[in-house]
Amino acid sequence: MTVLTSIMWFRRDLRVRANDALAAAARGGSVLPLFVVDPVLIASSGGPRLAFLRDSLADLDRSLGGALVVRVGDPSVVVPSAAREAGASTVFVARDFTPYGRRRDRAVSDALAATGSVLRGIGSPYTVPPGGVLKPDGKPYAVFTPYWRTWRRLASENRAAAASAPADVGVPECVTTRGDEFTWPERSFTALDLPVAGEAAAWDRWEWFVEHGLGTYGAARNTPSIDGTSRLSTYLRWGVLHPSQLIDECDGSPAAEEFVRELCWREFYADVLHQRPESxxxxxxxxxxxxxxxxxxxxxxxxxxxxxxxxxxxxxxxxxxxxxxxxxxxxxxxxxxxxxxxxxxxxxxxxxxxxxxxxxxxxxxxxxxxxxxxxxxxxxxxxxxxxxxxxxxxxxxxxxxxxxxxxxxxxxxxxxxxxxxxxxxxxxxxxxxxxxxxx
Ligand SMILES: Cc1cc2nc3c(=O)[nH]c(=O)nc-3n(C[C@H](O)[C@H](O)[C@H](O)COP(=O)(O)OP(=O)(O)OC[C@H]3O[C@@H](n4cnc5c(N)ncnc54)[C@H](O)[C@@H]3O)c2cc1C
Incomplete structure (x- = not known):
């Protein structure tokens, strides 16, 4: 029996739990997990962000049983060549909505199409993807408060739909090939005390916050001398956590809703950037x-x-x-x-x-x-x-x-x-x- 292999190309979703694109890849057979070190993105990333990325990739690799393939170069060359080597006709990704990400994904999709493969976008780093929250007249919102009201309703509907969908598949059966030795830039070897990378650390922090911070979030979130906010922004940035996972954990209390409202700011700004990339x-x-x-x-x-x-x-x-x-x-x-x-x-x-x-x-x-x-x-x-x-x-x-x-x-x-x-x-x-x- 032929086992189909597809590629899961990780970008801003460095987790194995609740990862819709990974789950879709796993449903088709075995998975080659890939991360592409894109020199364009590396050049524009500061040291702390790169250090966290490096540690997050190491954690993801451990979660995938050492199968993560790291390749360096232009994704429109690297991804099709990895697909050819693996005999994969589908490359799964979570959709990226940044101006550069959209251009890159169009180029990768075209290059894959030329070799008979497809790029399939499933899910995104958001609860409601950019472009998904519209006014009744079909236009995007320009200010936050009305966006928030519509977003909150759609977020609840999306979560209800997800609850009836097939459960998280967890770690898929992985295949691997040779990766590249990438020399991380000097600036990424920082002495800063950064958050501990990885899904387990992210959930530890969430649990700490639920116990010590969420109930008083509204009152404490503006006092910089106390540890009164979640400190999850870094994990959300790299998709070590998905915001929907956090919303599912929130109990609808006023303090929890205030926290969800902050998550919504993140989605609002992504939406604005999506509507107006030049901004x-x-x-x-x-x-x-x-x-x-x-x-x-x-x-x-x-x-x-x-x-x-x-x-x-x-x-x-x-x-x-x-x-x-x-x-x-x-x-x-x-x-x-x-x-x-x-x-x-x-x-x-x-x-x-x-x-x-x-x-x-x-x-x-x-x-x-x-x-x-x-x-x-x-x-x-x-x-x-x-x-x-x-x-x-x-x-x-x-x-x-x-x-x-x-x-x-x-x-x-x-x-x-x-x-x-x-x-x-x-x-x-x-x-x-x-x-x-x-x-
Ligand atoms: C000038 C300026 C620059 C900022 N730059 C960034 C940035 O590069 N990356 C970033 O994630 N946040 C940025 N923020 C938003 C905010 O300051 C951080 O998200 C927050 O301080 C992170 O800490 P936390 O995880 O403890 O937040 P919490 O208070 O626990 O909030 C939970 C989550 O909601 C989101 N969030 C909260 N407030 C905002 C906000 N105002 N805008 C967008 N998302 C928000 C974050 O994902 C955050 O992790 C910026 C805000 C300002 C005013």
């Missing part, structure tokens, strides 16, 4: 293209002080140092440091977004760049450029004891004057905004 690095609101931003040498110097956490504002400096030390920053502080870069230093949001992508272990193009655009006032938020976070008042409100600042700033307490006067820069930001003469 990855360009203002979603094109009227802001005329905004006056500073890019001269003095601006570069201000940027360097921000990067190093030497602005003189404790909560900003603590955030930037938390990022440098751990590859992660608390959400409230991400908002504060982003607002500061754009509205107190008058720098392009893209500079900050790039720095975050280089340093964040959870760096995700959609969440990061649209998080930045939200802070810069040129993104999805109807709100206002006029919302300018005051770093001193934010610290009084969200870090009143200074515990967070003390945790990250060695030379605490800060004695020198801050690098700018917030009141002056706020007025300057508003002047620049008014000059746009946008309603």
């Amino acid at each position: 990855a690095w360009k203002n979603l609101d094109g009227r802001f293209d005329r905004m006056q931003v500073d890019t001269d040498n003095a601006a570069r110097e201000r940027f360097a002080l921000w990067q190093q956490g030497h602005t003189g504002f404790p909560i900003v400096d603590a955030g930037m140092r938390q990022l440098a030390a751990t590859g992660w920053m608390h959400n409230r502080v991400r908002m504060i440091v982003a607002s500061f870069l754009v509205k107190d230093l008058h720098l392009p949001w893209q500079w900050g977004a790039r720095h975050f992508m280089d340093h964040l272990v959870d760096g995700d193009l959609a969440s990061n760049n649209h998080g930045w655009q939200w802070a810069a006032g040129c993104g999805t938020d109807a709100a206002p450029y006029h919302r300018i976070l005051n770093p001193t008042l934010q610290a009084e409100r969200f870090d009143p004891s200074g515990a967070y600042a003390q945790q990250w700033i060695e030379e605490w307490p800060l004695t020198g004057p801050p690098m700018v006067d917030h009141a002056v820069e706020r007025a300057e930001a508003l002047r620049r905004r008014a000059a746009l003469s946008v309603a």
